[in-house]
Amino acid sequence: MSLKHILMPVDLAFNKLAEKEVTMALKLLADDGVIDMLFVDDTASHRRMALTAVSDRLTEKNNATELALKTMFHATIPERHRGRCIVRTGTVFDEVVSLAKKINADAIVMASAKPKFRSYLLGSNAAKIVRHAPCSVFVVR
Numbered sequence: 001m002s003l004k005h006i007l008m009p010v011d012l013a014f015n016k017l018a019e020k021e022v023t024m025a026l027k028l029l030a031d032d033g034v035i036d037m038l039f040v041d042d043t044a045s046h047r048r049m050a051l052t053a054v055s056d057r058l059t060e061k062n063n064a065t066e067l068a069l070k071t072m073f074h075a076t077i078p079e080r081h082r083g084r085c086i087v088r089t090g091t092v093f094d095e096v097v098s099l100a101k102k103i104n105a106d107a108i109v110m111a112s113a114k115p116k117f118r119s120y121l122l123g124s125n126a127a128k129i130v131r132h133a134p135c136s137v138f139v140v141r
Contacts, residue, residue: 002030003106005083009038009096009129010111012068017111020140022076025109028138034083036103037073040095041065041087062087093128100134107136 006025010018025035041062066087073085088095100108112126130137 002033003028004030004033005103005106006033006035007038007096007100007103007105007108008035008110009040009092009108010069010072012039012065012072014111015072017140018072018076021109021111024138024140026078026081028107028109029081033081035077035081035109036083036086036099036105037069037077038086038088038096038099039065039069040092041089042092092125093132096125096129097132097134105135107138108133109138109140112139112141 006029008018008021008025010021022035029035066085069085069087073082086099088099096108096110099105108129110126110129112124126137126139130139
């Protein structure tokens with residue numbers, strides 16, 4: 001398969017999963033293809049987890065998030081296949097599907113943890129993305 005543009009949502013807490021995602025994406029990617037790496041900060045959607053501090057702390061948090069994403073991006077994706085690093089705030093599945101439409105991604109390559117019983121009832125982010133994505137979705141475990 002030779003895809004030109006892959007969107008790869010990542011969780012910064014799981015570097016090993018990102019490495020698996022990149023391995024899969026590179027197998028699917030054309031020689032001149034690019035990978036955009038996306039991190040969605042969903043803490044605001046979980047009110048108990050949202051920061052209620054002053055804006056300086058929020059700015060620090062955002063800067064640290066962007067730096068961590070860029071570090072992961074440069075460490076895992078070969079230079080010739082680097083697209084963009086993107087940080088969004090919101091609900092993971094909404095942001096991934098929305099961005100995939102906006103950038104006209106050929107595919108989404110993402111990791112998924114083994115499901116817990118709760119996700120059978122509510123649905124995981126990966127399951128929601130698979131159902132609503134405008135393109136093919138490859139889920140790596």
